[in-house]
Amino acid sequence: xxxxxxxxxxxxAAIPRGKVATYGQIAFLTGCPGRSRMVGxxxxxxxxxxxxxxxxxxxxxxxxxPGWDEQRPRLxxxxxRFNPNGMVDLDRHLWDVAxxxxxxxxxxxx
DNA sequence: AGGTTGACTCACC
DNA sequence: TGGTGAGCCAACC
Numbered sequence: 301x302x303x304x305x306x307x308x309x310x311x312x313a314a315i316p317r318g319k320v321a322t323y324g325q326i327a328f329l330t331g332c333p334g335r336s337r338m339v340g341x342x343x344x345x346x347x348x349x350x351x352x353x354x355x356x357x358x359x360x361x362x363x364x365x366p367g368w369d370e371q372r373p374r375l376x377x378x379x380x381r382f383n384p385n386g387m388v389d390l391d392r393h394l395w396d397v398a399x400x401x402x403x404x405x406x407x408x409x410x
Numbered sequence: 411a412g413g414t415t416g417a418c419t420c421a422c423c
Numbered sequence: 424t425g426g427t428g429a430g431c432c433a434a435c436c
Contacts, residue, residue: 323418336418337431344417357417365417385424 304330305342312343315356318378319395320388322360329397340365356395362387 307330315321323336332338343354344365355374358364362383364371372382381389 324420327418334419334431335433337416338418338433340417341433354417359417360419363417368417371417 301347304332304338305345308339308342309346309350309352312346312352312354312357313350315353315395317353318380318393320356320358320362320375320380320390320393321395321397322358322390324360325395325397326357336360358388358390362390364388 308326311326311329312321323339324333326339327333327335330339339357343352343357346352346354355371363386364375375388376382380393383389
């Protein structure tokens with residue numbers, strides 16, 4: 301695994317229970333905004349041994365990953381709400397790390 | 411080497 | 424809301 305993937309995994313591991321993050325958000329936190337596709341790829345290849353909460357990552361619209369039917373039940377198990385259209389209610393559950401003070405380092409796990 | 415493919419996003423309709 | 428098209432970039436034919 302390369303350093304960039306490691307960085308992504310660290311950030312994903314820091315997503316709190318009951319919250320979700322978007323691929324773009326994570327790409328931004330790695331210092332490489334615009335690389336959301338790379339985030340998706342890294343997560344799709346994430347080793348199971350890491351036991352990452354990758355179900356807490358959705359796309360910018362709140363849609364869950366295509367072809368992964370277990371993601372939604374997992375989210376609902378943490379009391380995350382879905383809109384009638386099948387999207388995560390981002391207004392309610394989006395990880396608000398972007399609003400943290402600058403003094404905190406989002407790349408450090410909590 | 412060059413075309414295709416994605417767990418994506420944005421700007422427009 | 425939802426569709427489309429362009430930009431994106433590493434992995435994979």
